[in-house]
Amino acid sequence: MGEIQKIGFFTSGGDAPGMNAAIRAIVKTALHYGIIPIGIHDGFDGMIQGKFQQMNYNDVDNIIHLGGTILGSARSKSFRTPEGRQQAADQLHKKNIDALIVIGGDGSFAGANILFKEHKIPYIGLPGTIDNDLYGTDASIGYDTALNTIVRAVDQIRDTASSHHRIFFVEVMGRNAGFLALNSAIASGAESVLIPETITNIPELAQEIKTQNKGKRSSIIIVAEGDDEGGATEIVEKVRPHLDGYELRTTILGHTQRGGTPSYFDRALATRSGIYAVEQLIQGKSGSMIGIHADEIITVTIEKSIDDSSTPNLNKEFLLKKLLTK
Numbered sequence: 001m002g003e004i005q006k007i008g009f010f011t012s013g014g015d016a017p018g019m020n021a022a023i024r025a026i027v028k029t030a031l032h033y034g035i036i037p038i039g040i041h042d043g044f045d046g047m048i049q050g051k052f053q054q055m056n057y058n059d060v061d062n063i064i065h066l067g068g069t070i071l072g073s074a075r076s077k078s079f080r081t082p083e084g085r086q087q088a089a090d091q092l093h094k095k096n097i098d099a100l101i102v103i104g105g106d107g108s109f110a111g112a113n114i115l116f117k118e119h120k121i122p123y124i125g126l127p128g129t130i131d132n133d134l135y136g137t138d139a140s141i142g143y144d145t146a147l148n149t150i151v152r153a154v155d156q157i158r159d160t161a162s163s164h165h166r167i168f169f170v171e172v173m174g175r176n177a178g179f180l181a182l183n184s185a186i187a188s189g190a191e192s193v194l195i196p197e198t199i200t201n202i203p204e205l206a207q208e209i210k211t212q213n214k215g216k217r218s219s220i221i222i223v224a225e226g227d228d229e230g231g232a233t234e235i236v237e238k239v240r241p242h243l244d245g246y247e248l249r250t251t252i253l254g255h256t257q258r259g260g261t262p263s264y265f266d267r268a269l270a271t272r273s274g275i276y277a278v279e280q281l282i283q284g285k286s287g288s289m290i291g292i293h294a295d296e297i298i299t300v301t302i303e304k305s306i307d308d309s310s311t312p313n314l315n316k317e318f319l320l321k322k323l324l325t326k
């Protein structure tokens, strides 16, 4: 690979608080090293359509505190086809973009990886997803902010739940991963938590709720949207016949979890990883994700980061027992 002169970067998949801090860091670091930073709008779709913007210091002024992504994001159908990827590669070549930084989750990394395999465009991944479902990093950009959003919401729900002696089922995001559910349950003092990584047994859950609720004014059950028995609405329908005499309510936090001002942690993580990503490309590296472990910025191969079988153990048995023990 020759010397890098232009780096293209984009946000892709579900947005996450802290993505703007990453964009800012990439632009500033690239300019610092004399590289031209090209922002690609609207993810892989924008790449296919050539939605490129050469960026300067002023373009990233006053964005570090903003949620969402100033570049926009998308889940692209066209990029899943070889023709779409050919168009994307043609656009990148036309603009003389030498390398890419993709800020997104596993699907976005897989996209950049296939583009590399088919068209030899080097890339580095920054984990940008509230789900934290990438192997090899202690946290992904956006995860900490989303956890804080959930905990704040549950605190508020607890107030009204206690006033009315109610049991609330609060649904949080996490199609395939229980990180958000489990850790928000711990931090909000929830009575139970349901995550995709474990099998939910409805009669047992009902019994646990009864035991937990004895002498209490409220109970909070955190439900990951991807639980094997369904989201909070379905769980409530299934558990209701076993909980005669209890008042059950459902709250789905939905996309409130994806927005909002990024926390200190996400801004710092995004900034440190953005700087490192540019430096990795300058050193001729490709195909890795920038992560954080024990406060050290590290790299993991993309294959490993998205490999399902590598999903770290959540230590769920231990944590669940703690949550469920009255």
Ligand code: F6P
Binding pocket: 013, 014, 015, 129, 130, 131, 173, 174, 175, 225, 258
């Ligand atoms: O960003 C990941 C995620 O938040 C998942 O937890 C959720 O299922 C999904 O995105 C929803 O995304 P969208 O509504 O953008 O399709």
